[in-house]
Amino acid sequence: MSLSSPPALSPTLARIARGNLCAGCGLCESLAAPGRIAMHVNDAGFLRPRVSAALSPEEDAAIARLCPGLALSKDPTESERHPLWGAMISTRVGHATDETLRHHASSGGALSAILGFLLETGAVDGIIQTAADPDRPIANRTVESVSLDDIYRAAGSRYAPSAPLARLRDQLDRPGRFAFVGKPCDVAALRAYGREDRRVGDRFPYVLSFFCAGVPSLAGARAILERFGVAETEVAAFRYRGDGWPGCAAAITVDGRTRQMGYDESWGGILTRYVQFRCKICPDGTGGLADLVCADAWYGDARGFPTFADAPGRSLIVSRTTTGEDLLRRAEAAGFLVTEPIDAAAIAAMQPGQRQRKALVLSRLAALALLGRQRPRYRGFDLARAARQVSMLTHVRSFLGTVRRSRRGAFG
Numbered sequence: 501m502s503l504s505s506p507p508a509l510s511p512t513l514a515r516i517a518r519g520n521l522c523a524g525c526g527l528c529e530s531l532a533a534p535g536r537i538a539m540h541v542n543d544a545g546f547l548r549p550r551v552s553a554a555l556s557p558e559e560d561a562a563i564a565r566l567c568p569g570l571a572l573s574k575d576p577t578e579s580e581r582h583p584l585w586g587a588m589i590s591t592r593v594g595h596a597t598d599e600t601l602r603h604h605a606s607s608g609g610a611l612s613a614i615l616g617f618l619l620e621t622g623a624v625d626g627i628i629q630t631a632a633d634p635d636r637p638i639a640n641r642t643v644e645s646v647s648l649d650d651i652y653r654a655a656g657s658r659y660a661p662s663a664p665l666a667r668l669r670d671q672l673d674r675p676g677r678f679a680f681v682g683k684p685c686d687v688a689a690l691r692a693y694g695r696e697d698r699r700v701g702d703r704f705p706y707v708l709s710f711f712c713a714g715v716p717s718l719a720g721a722r723a724i725l726e727r728f729g730v731a732e733t734e735v736a737a738f739r740y741r742g743d744g745w746p747g748c749a750a751a752i753t754v755d756g757r758t759r760q761m762g763y764d765e766s767w768g769g770i771l772t773r774y775v776q777f778r779c780k781i782c783p784d785g786t787g788g789l790a791d792l793v794c795a796d797a798w799y800g801d802a803r804g805f806p807t808f809a810d811a812p813g814r815s816l817i818v819s820r821t822t823t824g825e826d827l828l829r830r831a832e833a834a835g836f837l838v839t840e841p842i843d844a845a846a847i848a849a850m851q852p853g854q855r856q857r858k859a860l861v862l863s864r865l866a867a868l869a870l871l872g873r874q875r876p877r878y879r880g881f882d883l884a885r886a887a888r889q890v891s892m893l894t895h896v897r898s899f900l901g902t903v904r905r906s907r908r909g910a911f912g
């Protein structure tokens with residue numbers, strides 16, 4: 501159990517730490533009185549809450565109700581949804597029309613193009629999003645972007661912990677309307693809190709996300725630096741990908757050297773080994789609660805697997821609500837991005853990892869139940885229907901693999 505959450509100070513956070521269920525979103529910091537909880541980087545390189553004063557029973561109960569690590573729930577009134585990809589109004593591929601942004605961003609820059617539209621048209625006063633931490637270039641910090649330059653600087657995926665809800669209370673306490681960009685778990689936490697505090701809907705009229713295969717710890721970036729032969733103290737800037745699609749992980753040192761590594765090696769070979777446990781049993785890697793989500797619209801090889809060959813950036817764009825669909829249409833009409841429709845059936849070939857992961861959630865949860873380990877509660881994610889997408893043999897392997905890794909202590 502993490503010493504950061506002693507049971508006497510917060511029984512709920514101690515329970516979450518025991519189950520290794522924290523996703524690191526930071527909502528708990530905002531649910532407690534100022535100074536009681538602060539997100540910090542733990543020894544394993546993940547953002548986790550540190551409790552420094554006992555929470556009131558009400559604060560502890562709010563965390564138990566709203567923490568996305570403990571439970572995720574979809575709106576029961578939600579209409580028709582795909583067992584793997586969730587509710588979809590439209591599925592499209594496209595890219596930012598600004599070619600510099602398209603090249604710099606993670607996939608096709610669609611997300612940043614849409615954010616630019618929101619800001620330029622005055623639909624929002626700012627964007628709450630994640631960018632590189634200038635004081636620690638491999639890490640992230642939450643920023644409020646108020647210009648196209650800010651959005652450009654924050655573009656690109658940062659495969660490292662982020663806690664964009666840690667300052668939510670401050671953001672709700674001041675006037676203004678914002679777009680929020682976060683991981684699917686951040687969005688789920690924001691939506692859950694919004695059911696209890698109506699200001700969330702007023703302050704955040706647009707909630708955007710991306711497909712997420714899980715959050716690697718900072719130890720992942722350090723392993724990349726080790727491969728580069730560069731000490732963390734020498735790093736002036738660090739990029740996880742972008743500057744091409746998928747581009748490279750790159751470190752620029754204070755004395756001007758640049759070291760680079762392809763996406764296949766950085767994400768596939770290194771970072772995936774450092775993904776936190778909670779993400780491996782996540783049913784919502786595709787951002788089911790956002791208004792609109794973006795992802796990589798990978799091209800497949802003859803066997804249907806993504807090639808990761810460098811190409812002009814292309815984003816997959818899924819609008820999930822009428823707000824998201826309307827936003828996408830307006831941003832495209834205003835010339836910020838171009839898109840074309842695709843059949844939802846094409847997503848499986850672009851995102852085989854997400855397909856497999858969602859299909860296996862049920863067998864992984866079954867293994868945790870057998871071991872008597874704590875597991876999150878999920879409602880509205882069609883896990884039984886998703887499970888039918890893979891063979892029984894694949895489920896047996898996933899079940900046994902989870903039992904084996906858990907016994908080895910791999911889940912913390």
Ligand SMILES: Cc1cc2nc3c(=O)[nH]c(=O)nc-3n(C[C@H](O)[C@H](O)[C@H](O)COP(=O)(O)OP(=O)(O)OC[C@H]3O[C@@H](n4cnc5c(N)ncnc54)[C@H](O)[C@@H]3O)c2cc1C
Pocket residue numbers: 604605606607608609610611612613629630631640654655656657658659660661662664681682683710711712713714715716794795796797815816851853854
């Ligand atoms: C941890 C992680 C896992 C991912 N897994 C997948 C996956 O399995 N499949 C897939 O297709 N795509 C995945 N992505 C997303 C993908 O890399 C692109 O972000 C997405 O395709 C959108 O591309 P874009 O060019 O439209 O976005 P851009 O225009 O580059 O904008 C990216 C946005 O993401 C935000 N962001 C970056 N890093 C973080 C972070 N750590 N936390 C919160 N917000 C962040 C930025 O602030 C920016 O608003 C993942 C991203 C992350 C951060």
